[in-house]
Amino acid sequence: xxxxxxxxxxxxxxxxxxxxxxDILLKDGRVSEISAPGKLKPAPDTEIIDAKGLTVAPxxxxxxxxxxxxxxxxxxxxxxxxxxxxAGGFTSVAAMPNTxxxxxxxxxxxxxxxxxxxxxxxxxxxxxxxxxxxxxxxNDYAALKAAGAVAVTDDGHPILKDSxxxxxxxxxxxxxxxxxxxxxxxxxxxxxxxxxxALAFRLGLRGMPPEAEYSLVERDIRLLAELSKDKGGSGKxxxxxxxxAVPHLHVxxxxxxxxxxxxxxxxxxxxxxxCEVAPHxxxxxxxxxxxxxxxxxxxxxxxxAADRDAMIEGILDGVVxxxxxxxxxxxxxxxxxxxxxxxxxITGLESAxxxxxxxxxxxxxxxxxxxxxxxxxxxxxxxxxxxRGTLTVGSYADVVVFxxxxxxxxxxxxxxxxSRNTPFDGWTMxxxxxxxxxxxxxxxxxxxxxxxx
Amino acid sequence: xxxxxxxVPRPSQEPSAKPALKxxxxxxxxxxxxxxxxxxxxxxxxxxxxxVTSLTPETxxxxxxxxxxxxxxxxxxxxxxxxxxxxALLFYESSTRTRTSFELAAKGLGADTTLxxxxxxxxxxxxxxxxxxxxLRALGAEAIILRHPSSGAPWxxxxxxxxxxxxxxxxxxxxxxxxxxxxxxxxxxxxxxTTTVAADTLTGVTVAITGDxxxxxxxxxNMLLLPRLGARVILCGPPPLLPxxxxxxxxxxxxxxxxxxxxxxxxxxMLRIQAERLAGLQLDLEQYxxxxxxxxxxxxxxxPQAILLHPGPIIRGLELTGEVADGPQSRILEQVxxxxxxxxxxxxxxxxxxxxxxxxxxxxx
Numbered sequence: 001x002x003x004x005x006x007x008x009x010x011x012x013x014x015x016x017x018x019x020x021x022x023d024i025l026l027k028d029g030r031v032s033e034i035s036a037p038g039k040l041k042p043a044p045d046t047e048i049i050d051a052k053g054l055t056v057a058p059x060x061x062x063x064x065x066x067x068x069x070x071x072x073x074x075x076x077x078x079x080x081x082x083x084x085x086x087a088g089g090f091t092s093v094a095a096m097p098n099t100x101x102x103x104x105x106x107x108x109x110x111x112x113x114x115x116x117x118x119x120x121x122x123x124x125x126x127x128x129x130x131x132x133x134x135x136x137x138x139n140d141y142a143a144l145k146a147a148g149a150v151a152v153t154d155d156g157h158p159i160l161k162d163s164x165x166x167x168x169x170x171x172x173x174x175x176x177x178x179x180x181x182x183x184x185x186x187x188x189x190x191x192x193x194x195x196x197x198a199l200a201f202r203l204g205l206r207g208m209p210p211e212a213e214y215s216l217v218e219r220d221i222r223l224l225a226e227l228s229k230d231k232g233g234s235g236k237x238x239x240x241x242x243x244x245a246v247p248h249l250h251v252x253x254x255x256x257x258x259x260x261x262x263x264x265x266x267x268x269x270x271x272x273x274x275c276e277v278a279p280h281x282x283x284x285x286x287x288x289x290x291x292x293x294x295x296x297x298x299x300x301x302x303x304x305a306a307d308r309d310a311m312i313e314g315i316l317d318g319v320v321x322x323x324x325x326x327x328x329x330x331x332x333x334x335x336x337x338x339x340x341x342x343x344x345x346i347t348g349l350e351s352a353x354x355x356x357x358x359x360x361x362x363x364x365x366x367x368x369x370x371x372x373x374x375x376x377x378x379x380x381x382x383x384x385x386x387x388r389g390t391l392t393v394g395s396y397a398d399v400v401v402f403x404x405x406x407x408x409x410x411x412x413x414x415x416x417x418x419s420r421n422t423p424f425d426g427w428t429m430x431x432x433x434x435x436x437x438x439x440x441x442x443x444x445x446x447x448x449x450x451x452x453x
Numbered sequence: 454x455x456x457x458x459x460x461v462p463r464p465s466q467e468p469s470a471k472p473a474l475k476x477x478x479x480x481x482x483x484x485x486x487x488x489x490x491x492x493x494x495x496x497x498x499x500x501x502x503x504x505v506t507s508l509t510p511e512t513x514x515x516x517x518x519x520x521x522x523x524x525x526x527x528x529x530x531x532x533x534x535x536x537x538x539x540x541a542l543l544f545y546e547s548s549t550r551t552r553t554s555f556e557l558a559a560k561g562l563g564a565d566t567t568l569x570x571x572x573x574x575x576x577x578x579x580x581x582x583x584x585x586x587x588x589l590r591a592l593g594a595e596a597i598i599l600r601h602p603s604s605g606a607p608w609x610x611x612x613x614x615x616x617x618x619x620x621x622x623x624x625x626x627x628x629x630x631x632x633x634x635x636x637x638x639x640x641x642x643x644x645x646x647t648t649t650v651a652a653d654t655l656t657g658v659t660v661a662i663t664g665d666x667x668x669x670x671x672x673x674x675n676m677l678l679l680p681r682l683g684a685r686v687i688l689c690g691p692p693p694l695l696p697x698x699x700x701x702x703x704x705x706x707x708x709x710x711x712x713x714x715x716x717x718x719x720x721x722x723m724l725r726i727q728a729e730r731l732a733g734l735q736l737d738l739e740q741y742x743x744x745x746x747x748x749x750x751x752x753x754x755x756x757p758q759a760i761l762l763h764p765g766p767i768i769r770g771l772e773l774t775g776e777v778a779d780g781p782q783s784r785i786l787e788q789v790x791x792x793x794x795x796x797x798x799x800x801x802x803x804x805x806x807x808x809x810x811x812x813x814x815x816x817x818x
Contacts, residue, residue: 191732198701204604204626204673206732292605336583336613338603340624 003027004440005042006401009051013058014373015380015390024056026397029440034393047442051401054434055368058376058391059091059121059398060353063383064155064180064252064276064324066345067093067123070108071100076329076418079118081349084327084417086120086444088350089433091398092380092388093121093327097128098156104128104139106147113148120443121436122398124150124385126180129168133157138167141175150383153180155252156299158216160186166223173227173247178383180250181220183259184300188212193340195286195301203289205340208301214258217251221266221273224249228271250382251275253326255300257310264319274382275314276324279348279355280423282311288423294335294342295423298328315374316366322379323371325352329419347422351410353402354429361404362430368404397440406432500596500617500803503607505629505678513682514649516633517640519798520791521648528561531797536563538804541594543585543610544621545571545601550765550789551621551630555598558796564804567594582606586614596803599623617803619796625668625730630799631764632674634791636682638784639720641791642760655684661714663689663745664724664772666699668731671764672724680704689714690745693734694726711745715755721782722762723747723772738771747773752782760784 004026011022011034023040025033033040042048062085068076078095085093095112097103103112109125117123127144129152131137141152152172159165159181172179189208194200196207228246254260254275266273280298285308288296296302314320328345335342356375360366380389387396412425436444496503508516523531540559544552552568559566569589571577576585582601589597596617599607604624611618622628640647643658660679666672666688679686680703687708688695700707708714715721726736747761761773761783769775778785 198698201667201696201698202673202677202702204624204670291608333581336609337581338601338609339605340603 003032003043003046004049004397004437004442005040005046006049006051006056006399007040008037009054009056009401011056011391012369012372013391014369015058015377016392018391019369022056024391024399026399026437026440029397031391031393031395031397034391049401049435051434053403054401055404056391056399056401057372058389058395059400059436059438060089060372060375061092061094061379061385061389062090062325062327062349062352062375063094063322063379064278065093065095065327065349066098066329067095067112068329069099069117070111074331074418075334077117078112078123079120080416080418081327081329082120082123083444084347084349084415086436086438087416087433089353089400089402089436090349091121091400091436091438091443092124092385093349094124094126094150094383096155097126097153098133102128102132104131106140106143109144109147109149121438122388122396124148124383126151126153126155128152129154129159129172129179130164135159135161135164138164138171141171141177145175145177149177150385151178151180151250153182153252155180155182158182158184158186160216162219162223165220166227169223169227169247169249173245176245176384178248178250180252181216182252183213183216183220184208185212185216191340193297193301194289195303197286197304199286199289203292208299210256210258210303210307213254213256213300214262217254217259217262220249220251221262221271224266224271224273225269246272248272248274248382253278253281253300253324254311254314254320255281255303255307257307260310260314260319264314267319274321275319276322276379277311277315277320278324278326279352280346282308282315283355283359284308284423289339292339293423294337294339295346295421297339297342297344298326298346299344312360312364315360316364320374321382323352323356323374324379325349327417328421329417330421331419332421335421345421347415347417347419349417350415351422351424351427351429353431353433354408354410355424355427357404357431358407358429397437399435399437400433401435401437402431402433404431406430408432497611497615498617498803498806500806501607501611501619502629502799502803503611503618503620504627505632505674508629508678510651510654510682513633513636513678516795516798516802517637517648517650519801520637520794523562523797523801524794531561532563534562534801535559535804538564538595539593540564540566540596540598540800540804541589541592542566542568542598542621543589543600544568545576545599545606546622548600548621550792551600551628554789554792555619555621555630555796555800558793559800561793561797562801564800567592582610583613586610586616590614590616596800598800617806619799619803622670624670625673626670627674627677628670628764629674630792630796631671632678633799634788634795635671635675635722635762635764636678637791637795638762638788639760641787642784643719650682652681653683655679655682658683658719659685659687659717660720660722661687661689661708661718662722662724663711663714663747664694665726666690666695666724668694668727669724675722676702676705687714687717691741693736712751712755715751715759718756718759720762721747721752721756721759722764723767724764725766725768725772742771746771747777749774749776749780752777752780762788765789
């Protein structure tokens with residue numbers, strides 16, 4: 001494997017607090033050396049990237065994507081989805097198990113990571129918490145973990161029953177896995193296609209009430225609190241892994257003010273609860289449904305302005321641990337239908353960094369290192385992805401090199417994803433990715449730069 | 454066209470304070486969709502009528518005036534107006550009044566009409582609304598009149614076909630031609646001879662709409678149109694059929710007590726319970742009748758001067774008694790009659806207003 005020297009760039013590594021001009025040498029897929037500018041003497045066969053004026057940061061990590069393989073290659077493949085990830089600056093993606101068939105097994109988990117899938121970046125499968133995502137029978141978590149699964153979830157569906165959720169938390173914790181909950185009490189959302197409220201009433205659409213989300217988050221936190229208690233006089237066993245770690249609940253795609261508030265309170269109470277927010281939930285509101293735009297239809301739905309503001313507050317005050325896209329590609333024919341019939345979800349891998357920098361950093365003044373932390377160090381830590389999300393010596397050579405100031409227009413038709421279902425087509429982005437490097441290989445290079453060579 | 458960058462107020466500078474993000478503005482939406490107000494007011498074709506929210510008082514006046522002109526015109530002369538033009542009626546739900554009156558309206562103007570209904574077409578075989586629309590266009594249809602069970606379906610059809618589309622009822626959303634014919638009926642009684650309207654034409658008029666508001670597209674179109682002409686609209690019904698948040702619309706009030714609602718109204722509009730859209734909602738019909746059925750006694754006691762409207766179909770013995778439906782205050786059949794004139798005006802506009810130049814960036818690939 002050849003060596004790569006990135007020089008003259010400004011290194012930001014939020015995990016260790018580096019924010020300074022540095023040169024960085026990548027060797028055999030790992031970070032080999034970090035040094036003051038101009039100090040590294042490359043070997044003759046070293047490829048050199050001149051990052052003058054650019055920011056060099058750990059490759060981004062998206063812990064919530066739908067790569068649609070196996071089974072739905074017409075929407076996305078692991079190859080196309082990870083190519084989109086690379087174009088967006090991501091070097092690791094965690095793939096949800098709602099594939100066809102469901103990722104219930106070590107075989108599918110391994111299949112998703114096999115070299116034949118042609119992934120550009122590292123794919124971390126997330127196993128299905130229950131058989132066929134039905135919320136009834138638990139899968140074999142030890143086997144899933146041994147095959148490479150980094151967490152369990154029924155994403156797209158909730159784990160509704162208290163008894164099952166408790167069992168999921170206990171078993172996952174014993175195996176050292178996090179539990180990711182899609183918090184939606186589906187008993188309140190039958191036939192609904194947008195946020196409940198005056199606008200849904202006005203548009204004649206059935207609504208999903210915010211309670212459907214936060215009531216389940218609150219329920220999960222109650223279960224977690226019970227299970228996190230020490231083995232006390234009650235005689236009831238708490239859930240612990242072999243190192244004594246307590247259960248970890250991660251709330252996927254948080255969209256309501258009350259859910260963020262519940263997570264904030266649970267953390268104050270010392271529980272291991274984390275949450276993620278998608279760019280569409282910190283930017284858009286239910287108003288964006290507009291004239292029944294199916295690219296504004298997702299689950300959880302776009303909420304009120306107050307909820308949107310609560311997502312921003314949660315990001316700014318630190319209760320939100322990760323920005324995750326919920327990248328959910330759908331073929332054009334699936335979205336060109338009546339609003340109520342359209343599938344939920346939008347793509348997000350190629351717009352996440354641009355929107356985060358444009359809005360969280362520039363507009364709401366979140367420091368660049370914090371934005372990058374939400375997109376790399378923190379998600380790596382919450383799914384325990386060792387050697388990822390940082391550029392310390394010895395870490396994986398997962399790097400994004402980008403111009404943090406450059407503005408550009410996102411055109412859905414130029415997307416590397418197989419699908420085009422984004423509400424951000426034509427939006428101004430900030431922060432242009434020049435290179436994405438996954439385990440030492442350049443997996444994305446901005447087109448204009450290629451021509452200049 | 455890139456989206457304009459909206460400035461959302463910055464968080465407070467003090468490190469201890471919580472970010473001051475209250476009252477932030479919506480980040481701009483994609484080109485072609487207004488960020489605020491009526492998102493469904495946008496149309497591709499000026500002849501389309503998808504929502505009453507796109508109709509200004511001036512446009513409503515034009516439609517009312519045109520309806521009267523066409524109604525009074527010599528039938529032979531009228532039939533030359535759209536002679537041999539082609540109009541498709543695309544009906545995914547059953548209909549008596551709306552379908553027949555649109556058809557008679559189009560034929561009265563000389564147009565050829567064709568009816569496609571979901572039970573006798575390729576729709577049954579799984580053809581999408583987009584493909585059915587494109588097929589009708591390829592067959593020469595110059596406008597499509599659509600009834601569909603999904604709210605918002607007319608926007609999809611218009612966007613994909615770029616033909617003028619008349620919304621003949623979409624799901625629980627709107628039924629604009631019904632609101633216009635209701636308006637014509639109201640004006641005939643309250644403001645005889647008036648065919649032009651302004652923001653104050655119905656000032657002092659109270660319209661009480663009672664029944665299954667939640668599932669009613671007729672209620673929504675009336676609720677969105679009448680207050681903009683000065684009317685006060687009172688909604689009446691039990692919470693499962695009339696959620697509190699209905700009062701969030703401008704000019705709309707909720708009155709749960711039926712006699713009190715009647716007592717304030719010059720126009721009493723009754724609605725049917727839409728069994729086909731209840732979606733598992735359990736309703737005690739006897740209880741409902743006890744509280745909300747319109748009877749001769751109630752009408753005499755609380756609204757002796759009011760006129761009664763109902764968009765149909767009426768269910769005698771449920772939301773109103775047969776006596777009331779046939780009684781002297783009922784204008785139900787006059788509404789039906791007015792439907793033809795209003796729909797002639799809508800069909801005529803649909804085929805004669807010039808198409809707008811396409812907005813370059815808004816055109817989807």
